[in-house]
Amino acid sequence: MSVEVGWTGDAMSRVTIRVDGRIHAVKAGQNLLQAILSLGLRLPYFCWHPALNSVGACRQCAVKQFKDENDTRGRIVMACMTPVTEGMRVSVEDPEAKAFRKGVIEWLMLNHPHDCPVCDEGGACHLQDMTVMAEHSVRRSRFPKRTHRNQNLGPFLHHEMNRCIQCYRCVRFYRDYAGGRDFDVLGAHDRVYFGRHEEGTLESPFSGNLVEVCPTGVFTDKTFRKHYTRKWDLQFAPSVCPSCAVGCNTSPGERYGTVRCVLNRFNPDVNGYFLCDRGRFGYEQVNSDRRILKPLRRMEKKGTLVPVEAGTAFEGLPEGFSDPGRVIGIGSPRASLEANFALRTLVGPECFYAGVSSGEYRLTRTVLQIFREGTVRAPSVAEIEQCDAVVVLGEDLTNGAPRVALAVRQSVRNKPMERADRLAIPRWDDAAVRNCAQSEKKGPLLVATPSADSLDDLASWQYRAAPPDVARLGFALAHAVCPDAPAIADLSEGVQRLVDEVAQALVGSEKVAVLTGVGCGCEDVLRAAANLAWALKAREKDAYLYCALPERNSMGLALLEGQDLEAAFQLTGTSAPRTVLVLENDLFRRADVGTVTEFFDRVEHVVAIDCFETATTQQADRVLPSAPFTETAGTLVSAEGRAQRFFACLPPKEGVPDAWRWVRDMARCLGRSEILPWETLDDVIVSLAQALPAFEAVVRVAPPACFRINGQKIPRQPWRSSGRTALQAHRNLHEPAPPDDPDSPLAFSMEGCEGSVPDAVRPFSWTPGWNSASGSGGHTDDETNPEEASEVLLIGPGRDVVSPGRFFDLIPAAFERRPGEWLLVPSYRLFGSEELSALAPAIAERIEKPCLSLNTRDAEALGCGGGDEIRVTAGSRSFCLPLVIEPSLPAGVAGVPSGVSGLKWMALPQWGRIAPGGTK
């Protein structure tokens, strides 16, 4: 688990402590609060947080410590600031300590409003829990409370400063942990204020975590507020974030068919306690009016799509539909493994196409090759956090894989923190450790990207260059680290110096992560990163290689080995398909409009399965509505290669089937049910594991639907004592049976097993007395077995290892700018570039206007300034964008927004012409 171990180093060693007379063995090196919580004892706290550690500000976790058995008086100490030591004697129940803790709550309540009934935090409030725990109940102060003015912090967070209890967690998370700069603690004494220096949208991509970091209702989820319901009325599911390939674990909460919010679901290897804002606030996509709920059919060519009954969805499928080879399937990186596998099974592997652009297809194939043939595996997010050196090659992590960027922000602290170790300051003593570390060099961290990066503030070296030059830097570094890797002859002196310096720092480190990705669209960058990671491995470093991928199941789709979409477009004549099945995929985001339209015109029948209306569904002849991620279950494979299952949070709206069930039903309808004989998700999974050895481990990702605890299913709803069962009472006094869920061991009910459930199927986190997201409950001791966790990794060395020591040796030529042309590189934005999160109104509000970026001199040469309309032309494609000056971009390189809705698709990177002028 991710709680920091102390300076004693040996995380496994134990010490014996005596708490209220009882002897316990607890992990050495931690603080007393962690130890007491890990024993399941109740000790209230506020400023401590398992990821933010101790600062001793709130004074809530006071306990009595006794010198020895003769000491009967003892003294009050703050548990969070006290290291556990062998033989220590403490008392939680000591009357003076209890009175003090009660008194701390009394102090906090002097100014905290009694507005629980109208507070969004009510019922899931750490302050409420702690108040009950500390037994404060009577207000003795007769004086008025202080009040504050609130700020509008943008579409994500609601601010209610009067509720603040000044635990300082928010500012410690926002600034110290996440590197934000536009939020701070202001003022002093009893008028301390947490906010921005002036009202405005919070800029950090991790701002939403304040909702869970805040122990009370100062920062609440503004999107939740628009359709608020109490936590105890929500229905949760163990889910996986659909907004990128990192695979953060989430708990979406639903009521009355509307998904209301997303909470972090603790996973020590992936997201820990934190999500990015796209992941947290993108959920409203499923409530979007672009949802498709009825099958649609075009009765005649070029006619309009009309809703039809589900039972008639397949009526009138054209003749010859079942002719082998005449039906092709196009899979999707946003569909589950199971749905993709179903489609692949129906059409046959040779007719299954990966529904990604040709460029992305090549890149992901390269990623697969690197992991299958190489010596280095991908790190978990937690492992990145533990690295003492990081190299970022070509990838804008903050926009493309935000949670990984947050991990990098922690990893750069590891080396500086060694000074605290030398001074015997425990690592959990956060303020002291940061104080000790400030004289030490951060990192080392190299950020080599085409343009300015959000991680630049931490970087030991920043390198700005066109993608081929970023690749060359990576190749050169690999050679400098290990001479077996191919050398580069013609490096400039300056770059060579940089290479030598970085290589020296890397060789002097222990755990090194090379982080790259498909974001800049350059295979050479991936290969260079692989060479560097392999070179480090050859030097016996703990080396890791992370390749960020764009979508939730990019890796899963790549492992299914479909064919290049381009090949489908080129099928003509006798091999031309008569029918195309498009699975949860908008092909207009994958290829040129003309190409897709022409392709659709060429085939007789386009069947699109999707949850949302897209340009593709509008062109399809038949549209089959599928369930979005909150209404279905399935498996996703993260960029790390980690297979994770997500489960339905609510029964599918209007009974829309899961995508894989549509495919199965289609097979049945065509009389081919023998190849898709599945009834439940587990049948599909077993079939997948049998059919493709790469997926053999997928059956073990989560317990099957038949899993029971004491003979009972796992409830999706928190227990409540009254009320919920009466919701339907105006219609029927009998309590309706909960809807059946054949695909999971979870029940759409509050009834079921009690107590602890396996992590993979835990819908929400709750322990008696700990109702809030910011309370840690039991999350303080080492509970996960690392070996069990690695079982769900589907890629990496050990599977198909080719002889180690083989490096990529095709080194790209140095970037040379072309007269009159620019290399157009994709610029991926946190908000807007991802397809479905953009449907969420709060995210939509944060999408910046798409712009073309050029460096200052290139813009001057064109006679243009910021804001001017610029025409970009590449091949036959052309569009206009306003110009934004980005001084960090190399000359001859232009940044073009990728994935932004409303902007026509263009293959990136590619060479293009840029000219001033708008509407020509």
Add this chain to the structure above:
Amino acid sequence: MGDCMERPLTRHLRPDLEPLSIEEYEKAGGYQAVRMTLREQTPQEVIGIVKDSGLRGRGGAGFPTGVKWGFVPSGPDVPSPKYLVVNGDEMEPGTFKDRLLLEGNPHQLLEGVILAAYAIQARVAFIFLRAEYGMAARRMRRAIEEAQVKGWLGRRILGTDFDLEVHVHGSAGRYICGEETALLNSLEGRRATPRSKPPFPLQVGLWGRPALVNNVETLCNIPAILNNGADWFKGLGRGGDAGTKIYGASGKVRRPGLWELPMGTTAREIIEEHAGGMRDGLALRGFLPGGASTRFLTDQHLDVKLDFGSVEKAGSRLGTGTMIVLDDRTCPVGLARNLVHFFAQESCGWCTPCREGLPWLVKILSALEAGEGQPEDLEILREQVGRIAPGHTYCALAPGAMDPLGSALDCFGDEFERHIREKRCPWKSDGRGTP
């Protein structure tokens, strides 16, 4: 050794309190200690002399200065540079002794700074001054310029390997900056919030490097100690502590002021002889011996020797040695309210007892003063004093605020009860301070 030798801190002060120029100071023997020490003594020897002299910190805590210097890490592995920081953030209510030294003879402090920096091998020194001490800052800066011209500061001082640069830093005006770790945070450009210890500033002080923080008056003693020796300094004290002390008295005494007197001078001598006794018609009711954050002593304690050990034995602290005298016509509840209000205002807002507890007490004390006290208020006051105790809070500010309040409750409890019983402040009714 004439009379002047018994006042090593103030003997050079001019009657008009204008500062000495560098020439005047040198003529009076100034910088001799630097000349002699840098040429003839090793840093270790300097620390040894200061240890032997028995000098204890004059900022309030009274920690032995030489011992503290000896804790400064040295050797090749120590992050460099090391820093010397002079704590001139004199914001304790009733305390104004450092101001006298800063304004009256900035060169003497500077000489002490050079000697201390040499002893711990610091290359950079900061003089952190209270925001309101503008004149002190101007005079200090001028003294630094003069000393640079004369070669007492800068590179290779007196041809040795010793370099020193000195900066004056004006505080932004928070009392908590007198707490040394808050001062260091403030110098680094952060919020002036105290730090948790360990690490102590001697290990991790400024920007992660070792920093020694000493009070102005402490350092002003150094030149004379090195000139005259440890035994001479020890001989100056009358009681358990060495040297002299700048004592002060404020309140309704006839002649409030400051006097350099031997360590261990009694409260009676200071109040009755030097301050001229109470003003006409007033009697002494009590006094806070060392600034606002010490406990009240009463007329029974007038013969207590004002040194660190004796005052502690009497139940209070010597603190800064500048007493606030309470007379029998001033409302002790009002005085307590005034002081607690000051500390509540000056809380940094970091820990709960200080941030929330002190303002609550101010509200209760104000209610008492306004005649709105309630019987249970007294119980709450007493309980809070016990609860806001050392170790219960993050730093010493709030427990320091409880010292005058707690001791006022002990010594003048009947006054608090009277406020509640009579539903008014008995000292305020006619607006002239008479009942």
